[in-house]
Amino acid sequence: MGKPTALVLPPQSRLDEVCSSECVRLLNKHFEPVWNQTGRDFTEEELAGMIGSVEVVLTSWGSPKITEQMLEKSPKLRMIGHAAGTVKGRIPSTVFAKRIKVFSAAPRIAHSVGEYCLSVLLASLRHIPAFHDEMRAGQWRASGRKGRELAGQTIGIVSASSTARAFIQLLAPFRVTIKVFDPHLSDEAAATLGVTRASLEEVMSCPIVSIHAPKLPATYRMITRELIERIPDGALFINSSRTDVLDEEALLEQLQSGRFFAALDVFSREPVHSDSPFLALNNVILTPHVAGATVEGHLSLMEEVVRDMVRCLEEETTCFEVTERMWETIA
Amino acid sequence: MGKPTALVLPPQSRLDEVCSSECVRLLNKHFEPVWNQTGRDFTEEELAGMIGSVEVVLTSWGSPKITEQMLEKSPKLRMIGHAAGTVKGRIPSTVFAKRIKVFSAAPRIAHSVGEYCLSVLLASLRHIPAFHDEMRAGQWRASGRKGRELAGQTIGIVSASSTARAFIQLLAPFRVTIKVFDPHLSDEAAATLGVTRASLEEVMSCPIVSIHAPKLPATYRMITRELIERIPDGALFINSSRTDVLDEEALLEQLQSGRFFAALDVFSREPVHSDSPFLALNNVILTPHVAGATVEGHLSLMEEVVRDMVRCLEEETTCFEVTERMWETIA
Structure with a gap:
């Protein structure tokens, strides 16, 4: 079995903020990353055209929402990782029924x-x-x-x-x-x-x-x-x-x-x-809504999520997973 | 043997800041306190006239210096407690030769x-x-x-x-x-x-x-x-x-x-x-030289010193004592 394909939605400018070099190394080691080369965020239509062929999607601020229709046409999708806080409103709650694992950097x-x-x-x-x-x-x-x-x-x-x-x-x-x-x-x-x-x-x-x-x-x-x-x-x-x-x-x-x-x-x-x-x-x-915003914190967001996905692949205990049981009580 | 007499040098206005009600209770329990009723700090002359008859002196900011001449005429003096930081410059280093114990609230x-x-x-x-x-x-x-x-x-x-x-x-x-x-x-x-x-x-x-x-x-x-x-x-x-x-x-x-x-x-x-x-x-x-200045910190200064003097009287390990060995390295 080959490495899972990971669609990395954020463009380079956002990756500079939320994706460390260690994260790039992890992605290359454990996944086949597909990078966003457009220099801007993908549109929902562009995402819909790509999501069907990948096992993993990595999102952050600015990434298009993942819709129920997209999920219908994504039989291979196994993991969604959000290199930011709140995942609610960004993915439908039907992910859990489809046994797609969800990860969020909120604890970071x-x-x-x-x-x-x-x-x-x-x-x-x-x-x-x-x-x-x-x-x-x-x-x-x-x-x-x-x-x-x-x-x-x-x-x-x-x-x-x-x-x-x-x-x-x-x-x-x-x-x-x-x-x-x-x-x-x-x-x-x-x-x-x-x-x-x-x-x-x-x-x-x-x-x-x-x-x-x-x-x-x-x-x-x-x-x-x-x-x-x-x-x-x-x-x-x-x-x-x-x-x-x-x-x-x-x-x-x-x-x-x-x-x-x-x-x-x-x-x-x-x-x-x-x-x-x-x-x-x-x-x-x-202060202007900056409690969660630090240089070091942002730069570890995708790394923490990817590291947790690797744990999941290796059947170790995860730390950043969002489960169906948590869905009701988290923001 | 009766309770040692403790001359409390700070006037009421200073005590309001550095002496808690618990400290008053401790002083009344373990010592015979002599309070400063003048409404101002004692002069060096006034202190010289009183220090000869006491076992304990409690000082703070504003208190007159204790001089070598005073020590010559204070055969009963056993303990000096400074309800503030630096004791150097306030007492002569000859206190140690006279086996007078020195306490400072600096660690508080x-x-x-x-x-x-x-x-x-x-x-x-x-x-x-x-x-x-x-x-x-x-x-x-x-x-x-x-x-x-x-x-x-x-x-x-x-x-x-x-x-x-x-x-x-x-x-x-x-x-x-x-x-x-x-x-x-x-x-x-x-x-x-x-x-x-x-x-x-x-x-x-x-x-x-x-x-x-x-x-x-x-x-x-x-x-x-x-x-x-x-x-x-x-x-x-x-x-x-x-x-x-x-x-x-x-x-x-x-x-x-x-x-x-x-x-x-x-x-x-x-x-x-x-x-x-x-x-x-x-x-x-x-900030205007306030690193050491807090309401709670100041209010516990004399209490910590008095508590440590009680430890000393009861031959327990002291925490706020200034020893001759420390004299060279402390401020």
């Missing part, structure tokens, strides 16, 4: 998000942007503010998703108490993570709150106005997830009152318009 | 510095202040910059001081390679810390460099122009130590070239004047 992106969360958490506790701006304005400790420490604090986490787990891992040396709300988290799994399960009310009442809920019908606006009002005075609220999971209007109002601090990477309208009231807040660190 | 401050270093390290890698400023200016990813990850990086650390050790501890989950220059660090101690010993040249050539050298005659300008020129392009240089250990002029010139990034908490002239060329740099995160 999760590590970047975990680093982001710790980054804005520490930066906010230590007032790094505020001190920096004061210094640049020639003011030396003019505000008289003092930093806060992370060690020993209590952190509430909404949803034990992969980004939450990556964040939790980085918190280990700080001896923090971590409370997690997640209806799918068992006591045993919580104990393994070193966290305790808690109600959403309890989690939202912590002095540090970080949102990691996936965007799903079941999570739509789960963080209500009442829950946002529970955030304690002086607390820090971090959102690196989605705004769909919360009442953004209520969050804005609470932040405008100056009652607590926030670090926000996501907004209901992106790009954020220059007249957005969020931009006028002095108690918020703002 | 070191934890705050460790958190600061991770804070500015992550904030710099993820361009948090830059993204924040862009967002506030109504620009969405205008610069096209992308964050960097900490995981897997190599970090060079100058001096295995207590601040370095606190920082190293927080780096554990990131699986970084850590190279430490410290002539007093043995291979065994390095292995226990999970670091490797390296030359100063090697450490200064790392993509991330953090300075933790104490201010001592032996460390004066140890980081020369040549060493600063070794810092690689695109690197990050963190100084939360002192400027005396480096050629600040050379650092400024290198930073003005834009060749690498920095996070600076210390400056040769503090407060930094509004016309300082450091304030004009776009590749530097600036």
Whole structure:
């Protein structure tokens, strides 16, 4: 049996970002790669014309969707690997019935998000942007503010998703108490993570709150106005997830009152318009939806997926596979 | 034998900052505390008039120096505890000959510095202040910059001081390679810390460099122009130590070239004047000498010292004692 043919959808410009040289080596070793030489993303029609003859498809941002009609005409297709995050909406859920294996680099992106969360958490506790701006304005400790420490604090986490787990891992040396709300988290799994399960009310009442809920019908606006009002005075609220999971209007109002601090990477309208009231807040660190975006993280996306496909071919345990059972609870 | 009398030098306003209610409880339980009721710091004369009749003195920022003459007239004095960092310059080195035990809260401050270093390290890698400023200016990813990850990086650390050790501890989950220059660090101690010993040249050539050298005659300008020129392009240089250990002029010139990034908490002239060329740099995160200053850290300073004095009285192992052997290598 020859090596499986792998159709690599991203053009060179995207590969420069998401495909390491090690990934190229792996692809050449274990597959017959077919590269996109067009200098742009394929159209859906072009993909439909090629997918019928391959065993493997590798996608990333910008790649055309894989449709049910394509699957009907792709009897050889065994694996789809997405060198990016969310696969939902990019492939039909009927892949599982056809016994096509699906892989996503979402857990790799999760590590970047975990680093982001710790980054804005520490930066906010230590007032790094505020001190920096004061210094640049020639003011030396003019505000008289003092930093806060992370060690020993209590952190509430909404949803034990992969980004939450990556964040939790980085918190280990700080001896923090971590409370997690997640209806799918068992006591045993919580104990393994070193966290305790808690109600959403309890989690939202912590002095540090970080949102990691996936965007799903079941999570739509789960963080209500009442829950946002529970955030304690002086607390820090971090959102690196989605705004769909919360009442953004209520969050804005609470932040405008100056009652607590926030670090926000996501907004209901992106790009954020220059007249957005969020931009006028002095108690918020703002970033442009970059929690999952790092040079190193992006460059390992396709490599992680391809490495996992090789594991699958060699019948080893996979780490980046998306199973039918996961389909309902992942974003 | 009654409880030892403890003269607490800081006035109430300072105690509010550095003495927790738990510390008051400990002092009342194990000592006969004599509080400063004047509402201001004692003068050297006032201290000289009181120190002769006490077993213990507790000091902090603002407290008068303890002189050799005072020690001559203090036959009962057994312990001096400094609820702050550096004790050198505040007490004469003859304390050791007189078998007076010395305690300093420096290792507690070191934890705050460790958190600061991770804070500015992550904030710099993820361009948090830059993204924040862009967002506030109504620009969405205008610069096209992308964050960097900490995981897997190599970090060079100058001096295995207590601040370095606190920082190293927080780096554990990131699986970084850590190279430490410290002539007093043995291979065994390095292995226990999970670091490797390296030359100063090697450490200064790392993509991330953090300075933790104490201010001592032996460390004066140890980081020369040549060493600063070794810092690689695109690197990050963190100084939360002192400027005396480096050629600040050379650092400024290198930073003005834009060749690498920095996070600076210390400056040769503090407060930094509004016309300082450091304030004009776009590749530097600036903070006003606050690496060791946190609400929680300060509030535990006297408590940690008192707790350690109690350990000493009960003949347990101490953690915050300054011994004669350490005198030469600590700041």
